[in-house]
Amino acid sequence: MLPTATIEAEFLQRRDVERRVREYMRDYAELNTLFDGREHSSVMILHVIDLVIEEVNMWPPPVGLLLALAIPLPLLIDGAVARLLESVSILDIRNDMEFTVDDLTVRLDQYQVNLQLAARKRQDFLIAMKTWKTALNAQQAVDEIGGIYSDWVWVNLPSRRYLASTINSIPSLLP
Numbered sequence: 001m002l003p004t005a006t007i008e009a010e011f012l013q014r015r016d017v018e019r020r021v022r023e024y025m026r027d028y029a030e031l032n033t034l035f036d037g038r039e040h041s042s043v044m045i046l047h048v049i050d051l052v053i054e055e056v057n058m059w060p061p062p063v064g065l066l067l068a069l070a071i072p073l074p075l076l077i078d079g080a081v082a083r084l085l086e087s088v089s090i091l092d093i094r095n096d097m098e099f100t101v102d103d104l105t106v107r108l109d110q111y112q113v114n115l116q117l118a119a120r121k122r123q124d125f126l127i128a129m130k131t132w133k134t135a136l137n138a139q140q141a142v143d144e145i146g147g148i149y150s151d152w153v154w155v156n157l158p159s160r161r162y163l164a165s166t167i168n169s170i171p172s173l174l175p
């Protein structure tokens with residue numbers, strides 16, 4: 001069980017991410033002239049933030065269970081924006097239709113633009129997330145702070161015996 005202070009800090013962090021996602025997407029009533037208010041509810045934004053956190057925890061390499069407090073803010077925002085754009089695209093595809101009045105036909109195909117934006121954001125998110133998690137995994141392996149066991153330290157660092165002999169020989173190299 002997490003301490004109460006951690007739970008409260010996690011809640012505040014998720015609300016802050018929600019606010020920042022809304023700002024990033026400019027999802028405010030005064031800016032949405034076609035909608036009656038906001039396009040995304042707070043519940044929806046918090047839901048996609050939870051999905052992003054779960055996704056970060058799911059992808060390899062394993063680094064232990066991460067909360068929103070431990071995940072970099074740009075990563076959370078990019079992941080949430082990508083998920084929201086995917087959601088908007090699904091809604092737009094479902095509602096895609098032509099309107100005909102007299103001889104004038106109008107087709108609303110905004111979903112293609114949203115899908116392209118979502119795909120680009122998603123790709124940026126995945127690259128950044130994998131890079132960050134790999135670096136975090138390597139740092140945990142080197143720091144030996146009880147992180148998830150990883151072969152990285154054995155494959156990419158010299159043996160401990162070699163390190164010990166090198167460290168012991170340093171004083172003899174000094175004048």
